[in-house]
Amino acid sequence: MRTIRHFFPEINAWMDEIRDPRFLPSIVYHKRFLVWWGLSLFLFKLGSRRQLDYELDAQNTRVLDNLNRLAGTQQKTRPVNKTLNYFLGRIGAQQVADLRTRLVRRLLRMRVLDAGRLQGHWVTATDGTGYLLFRQRHCPYCLERRYGEVTLYLHQVLEAKLLGPEGLVVSLGTVFIDQSDTADTPADADAERRKQDCELKAFNRLDAQLRTTFPQLSICYSGDSLFGCGRGLAMGNGPRRAFVYVLKPGRLPTLWQEFQTLLPLCAGQRRELVTSKGVRQVYRWVDNLSYTDSDKRPWSVTAIQCEETVDGQTTTWAWITNLKVNAETVISVATKGGRHRWHIENQGFNTQKNSGLNLEHAYSHRCWQAFYYLLQIAHLILQLVEKGNLLRQLAQELDKTPAQLFGSLKNIARRLLESFRFVRIQDEAYDPVAAAQIQIRLDSG
Template sequence: MVGSFRQRLSSLPDKRTGKNTRYGMEDAALSAFSVFFTQTPSFLSYQRMMAGSKGKSNAQSLFGVHRIPSDNQIRDLLDAVAPEQVFPVFEEILQVLAEQGQLEGFRSVADTLLIAIDGTEYFSSSRIHCSNCSTRTLTSGETHYFHSVITPVIVAPGQAHVIPLVPAFIVPQDGHDKQDCETAAAKRWLMQHGERFSPLKVTVLGDDLYCHQPLCQQLLDQHLNFILVCRPQSHTTLYEHLEGIDIPTLTTKRWTGKIEETYTYRYLNGVPLRDSHDALLVNWCELTVTRPDGKVTYKNSFATNHPLSDENVAEVVLAGRTRWKVENENNNTLKTKGYNLEHNFGHGKQHLSSFLATLNILSLLFHTLLELLDLKYKLLRSHLPTRKTFFDDLRALTRYMYFDSWDHLLTFMLEGLELDIPPNTS
């Protein structure tokens, strides 16, 4: 994949003119990517020293970087590159996973793939800003600048992995005076990518922000299913319709290992999503989890286009609850588990912030790809106690030793753990 990635990056637009092109655009992009992939802010500094002393470096052998630019050169070269330039890499990796049968393990309700959509903020400052920043005015009157992004991911109940998909950045849109927002970005993402996912049989998951008729109708028009959080405060018409009706109810018991909890499901098909003559009819369901002492530990409700019954309401609710993985397994991982998405690696004047964020998300996707398909990588990660241990070891080894390939590095680590070496599947 590194070779394919480098080939894709070699076609990045280059703002330079004349002969001042010592560093290729692919070298700049791969250098930035290597920092995110290794979770080592000083990775390039280490590799420059190694290249100086040994005449070779892991930046070249592991990431295909022919010449390592300085940090400032990287920022300057990549500032003019829109993140859309590397979006095809997400598609290529998804295609590989599909061909290897890996997506089948993510199928859930009605044999559909679950795509959870959520927005997250990854940069904020009262001083640093660019032409693509969003703004908010504080109570003090001060203007605050920030960047945010929609991060769709494939998720599944019981799956330890999530598969990041092409993001959608919330940025000023040409011809629009109104500031861009999360729902508008989600609609753009669906317009651009919905047709691609429709043949895969998809159910889109989202919070209450997305549970409104225009977006639900857009999903249906693109032959996509949905399970969206549906709160009483924002859907008064729907909940008024539920009043005075004998709502079908299903009750089950579940043992937590300490206590037996009661799961109470209520559901009703064909309720109006809004107060209008053309209101979309959706299917509503609710789960309340109660402890033996009567304390409610969970309560939430969802709107869906999947027909509901005693046989499938628990599965639909479980799928709806799985949307939390986009926050915990994806966004939280990117922010707090070493990828440092919120760190300002460089802001620039045009696209640098969003381009670097895209490379960061791609680095998580590459690690997911390896965990799903590479036997050596999978074995290594399963035998190291924590994610942190793996990256600490990777950081130390690549700082002091040269490896001519990823296979060489992974084999060295496995031999150090005295594990049987599986065949090379990278």
């Protein structure tokens, strides 16, 4: 609670601004109460909407009192899960997305995310995933995938996730990929090609969305080799944009060839590093490599290669970028811009699928997008709790790390749920003045 009040003292006022088209005389539950009720589903990792009726039952628990104080409401009963579904259907997904935007803007203004910056840009991973899968067509927008005899219907999403300090991953923008994104893909294209086409088209919409929601933000896109093409380079070269994309020989064969030919001729462009764990890394780069895309547009990029040797085994990584690369910057570009993208494997979709947040569960057949945004908001709040120093201090007093104290992140959610059910949370925890005075840091110092 304190973490929420500290970072987002105005969150209830933001919820008040949600336009609520429900028929006024028949409204029982305040919109603030219902938004918190919806967030609880993910904050406590209940796993399915039905669980709200059981795990957050008001009988013989403190649930109603705690929720009322969180939302600043005086509800006499708790709603059922269907009330939430109806409410979200009425207010629509966009208003929940707007609430997420306000939370992120507040973190940016508080400079909580600044340590993740690279040459003035916020490193933002673009990553797509499938998240809903059906055996029968469930709506007109489902993507169709044929696997032999079987046809599956799915929903995909492309996310822009800002990589903050301490592995914090913040969802900045979301576009839902649907059937219309495959419109000009050849009918005989394979599944991989279809997926690529969809993601690249969605990337245009994502960039446009970010320009509207965060017009001042300088973004460095960090993406996989898929984005090494005209469309990806155009996005990464726009105003207030930069890029670091994985370079694979198969995706850009001519560029790769030129890079490998020039590398031995640029012997001075080299940095070597032995990490504290004894890993040997050799960074080399070549600038001003030219590439002409399928629309005959010329581009100039810098390519970086990192050879990493652990126990005699060498792995090679490569990227292309338009950031400034020299002996001082090459390591930060490759690390923050390139390799940190793998954090989203831990803190991004994997966590959202596997840690009890249950991303792939159809929370609603009608307003799944609103539930998607609620999940993103709750995950952001949970990360601030998990990575903030309040939890670390508590663990430290017992000579443990948070993970040792609770066993797992899922257990933390479990404990939160237990205290929410059975403990009347102290008034002090809800006090925005007290919350403003405490310090919450995300570093491990």
